[in-house]
Amino acid sequence: MDNAPARAPHIVVVGGGISGLAAAHRLLASGARVTVLEGSAVLGGKLLAGEIEGAPVDLGAESMLARRPEGVELARAVGLGDRIQAPAAAGAAIWTRGALRPMPTGHVMGVPAQPDTLHGILSAEGLARVAQDRELPPTELGEDIGVGEFVAKRVGREVVDRLVEPLLGGVYAGDAYRISMRAAVPQLFDAARTHPSLLDGVQDIQAAAAAKQRGGPVFAGLDGGIGTLPVAVADAVRAQGGEIRTETPVLALTRTADGWRIRTDSELIDADGVILSTPAWSASALLAAESPVAAAELSEVEYASMVLVTLAFRRADLAGLETRSGFLVPPVDGHTIKASTFSTHKWSWVKERGSDLFVLRTSIGRYGEERHLDWDDADLVDVSLGDLGEAVGLSAKPVASRVNRWIGGLPQYPVGHLAKVARVRAEVAKLPGLRVCGAAYDGVGIPACVASARRAADEIIATSTLARNTQSDAGQ
CATH class of the missing domain: 3.50.50.60 (FAD/NAD(P)-binding domain)
Known part of the structure; x- marks a missing residue:
């Protein structure tokens, strides 16, 4: 033996x-x-730390879901527990219909719990369509269904095009009408199986989340x-x-x-x-x-590719920029960028270590819309500045820029x-x-x-x- x-x-x-x-x-x-x-x-x-003009920045993903424990647990296990940070600024906006509009509260991946939070984002016809949800018969789900398809059947395409699409686009760089509801938003799929009304299902999801909430942030970053x-x-x-x-x-x-x-x-x-x-x-x-x-x-x-454009400005030149964490852009409005993050507002460590700089990022590219990957860096910076100028009135010129192409960065579900x-x-x-x-x-x-x-x-x-x-x- x-x-x-x-x-x-x-x-x-x-x-x-x-x-x-x-x-x-x-x-x-x-x-x-x-x-x-x-x-x-x-x-x-796709997690890449770097710098711009001497200021540390994320050149890839910048945050993680904090209410799901595995990422935070790993950070603590490797000695980063004291560097976990909640965003310093909340209140993202939607740039739609020619203006920045507050992101509705009480939603699940853009699906609202209360229709009265959607004024300014939806048209009068779109608001009326949302109100029909509770009058409609249950929608057949089958084994799976596209998020956009299901939401459009319940509350109309405007909710998909102006809310769900930009939020899912930020996570998957994908097409909301193709993305699996079971895979991407399982809590919504489960609610839809027991609630004939989508609005009622979202309200129950929100109530359950509030009951479990321990006061922590939804998302977290690292110093x-x-x-x-x-x-x-x-x-x-x-x-x-x-x-x-x-x-x-x-x-x-x-x-x-x-x-x-x-x-x-x-x-x-x-x-x-x-x-x-x-x-x-x-x-x-x-x-x-x-x-x-x-x-x-x-x-x-299949995979989607995207571009992140990081821009550094003199902070004094952006003193009037509103203190949001950033904004999302519905593709239906025809702009090039799909989102912008005001990093200096959103993360205290960027503000503290960025000296007199103001750092922001834009993202470009969705599934099936990847022609921008072949553009020169200078053109990607210019188109970002153009959209930022239209969205928030930005006219200052950056003192530095960085362009990161994430080829095949996000698998499609x-x-x-x-x-x-x-x-x-x-x-x-x-x-x-x-x-x-x-x-x-x-x-x-x-x-x-x-x-x-x-x-x-x-x-x-x-x-x-x-x-x-x-x-x-x-x-x-």
Whole structure:
């Protein structure tokens, strides 16, 4: 009988975005030996801290949902608990019908609880259409339905085009009429199954949220930027003995008698298990030989690309800018930018560290509308300034600008997405020691990505431990 201690399973995580790093962090806590392989030179994926004119800024995602715990928990676990911040300014606006109008309160992804909050945003006809909701018969949902399709049937297209579309566009850069309600707004889907009236369903969602609310913010950022989170997680992974290799693209994945063999551009690595935390197209290519069904499903996942334009002004030149956190732009109004964030107003750390600067950002690009990716940086800055001038009267010239193109940055969740994810996971689970995680599966926000990573890590550990124990028992 061999009394040697069991060997810690070696797990390779492919992809060094926040999902892959969170998976590595979880694996190490479970006693695994971990190697993270990232193809690019930079960790963090769409979470990227940078600076403009010497002021720190986020050049990718800038906040996370705080009422879902996984992202905040990870930040605290890697020593960033004292840097979690609520936005300093609230009160986003909608730029529509030629003016900035306050975002209605009491809504769920733009779907209102009270029609009387929509004056100025909707036309008289649109308001009358909303009021018909409680008179209409129930709408058939089926297994899934597009958010825009369902909301339009209940309260009219104006609510979709001027409220739901810009909010969903900010999260997914997608088309509200294509996006799955089950995947993107599950609480709305669940309410719709029990409430014939959409307005009544939203009111119940709001009441339930108020009952659970503990006084914390809906969203949170980090002092220094959300882009500092993957850096801190990577540091924690290394401190626990994990290995992280950047500029190490994975070219192939092969099943072996004892586990998996990973081929990079320079070596072969043997592992007991693999977690793929890459975009769907990359996971599809790596799974083509071992799981062609999963690979085919993943090859169909579409992505939207977008551009973030960060602008720095002299603060004195923007002294009259109203103290909102920013504004959203409905595509139906025909403008180029889809949103603007007044970072200096929104985040106290930007204001404090930005000296005499005022920093704001615009975002450009939606699913199916990506011609702007080919524009020169100067043209993207100019069109942003043009829309800002029309929206808020901005006439000052920036002292610095930065343009970041996020190609294939946001996976799309069309109707049937959850069923596709279930099929992918069922096929992948047939291969011992293999799991997938990331934004393509369970949600694009940071907490959803962390939760996806935790699930993959826990399942890998369970299967690796089971396999190891089985082999040990067979040898006794």
